[in-house]
Amino acid sequence: MLRTFGVVLATTTLTLAGWAGTLTGAQAQPAPAATPTPGPTYTCPPALPVSGQFLSATTTSITIRYSMLLSPPCGYDPPITVVLFASREDATAWRNPVASAVSGPERYGDLTVGGLTPDSEYWFRFSAGDKHDPYVVSGPVRTLAVSSAACQATVTIDNRWTGGYAATVSVRNTSQQTLNGWQVTWRWSGDERISALWNGVASTSGADVTVRNASYNGTLTPGGGTTFGMLVWTSAVTGGLTLTCGR
Structure with missing residues (x-):
């Protein structure tokens, strides 16, 4: 009788020990994944990405000197397009362009827009690829009147x-x-x-x-x-x- 009770007690002790080991394993939680540290945010310098100025005119053309000052993400890569409008309102709204000219691979140079009306005012803006520059709206610039004087x-x-x-x-x-x-x-x-x-x-x-x-x-x-x-x-x-x- 005593031997039987001892066997039962030993068996119960082993079972409890095994259960306690299983419980200890269930309570262990996996270590949380490390949260990546965000990189620094790139800040664009306080400068216009492109600039342009009127250079000269004939009766049917206007020449604009441009300079691409910044590269992406703050600016543009060439080629750049100068777009002419017949009014400031159209230029501001980017509607009804009347003429344009596209640069080569140079980041600065002169662009001549032809096919214009003599003695007429124009405003100009820039675009590069599918991006319209939101800053520069310049004008008016005027073509020359038809005249016999040199x-x-x-x-x-x-x-x-x-x-x-x-x-x-x-x-x-x-x-x-x-x-x-x-x-x-x-x-x-x-x-x-x-x-x-x-x-x-x-x-x-x-x-x-x-x-x-x-x-x-x-x-x-x-x-x-x-x-x-x-x-x-x-x-x-x-x-x-x-x-x-x-x-």
Whole structure:
């Protein structure tokens, strides 16, 4: 009787020990997976990804100088397209484009858009691939009017004083061909005389004055321009000069 009870007790002890081992294993939990640490967020510099400026015009074309300042993800890769619109409203809304030109692989350069209407205003924007640049809306830029004159000259009085003034004359090629040499003529209305002149060569005959280009500024591309300046002595306050520009 005692032997039987001992066997039963031993068996029960082994069973409990086995159950306790099983319970201990069930309570063990797998180690949690490590949470990946997020990488730093790339911040784009505070700069426009592309810039453009009007360079020159003819009666039927406009040339824009562009520069792609940033690469993706903050900017664009070439080629880039300059797109012209007939109004600022259309340009802002990216609707009704009237003409465009596509660059080569260069990140900066000049783009000429042709097939335009003489003496008309345009606004320009940029796109690259399927992306419309959201920042640059520039204009208006204007094509030249149809004119028989090869060039146009305008005068600006920079400063006046008793006995004279300083003036700047702007010369612009209004033809569709490169201008190799120009001259500006006018007639004095009183006792004016040139005391100093730069960026040009002056000659006079009585009250008539002719200023020709210097050796370094006589070649003007269509729509291109240059300036010359002068100091003028006079005993009276005079009005503006009537200038004629030609080859």
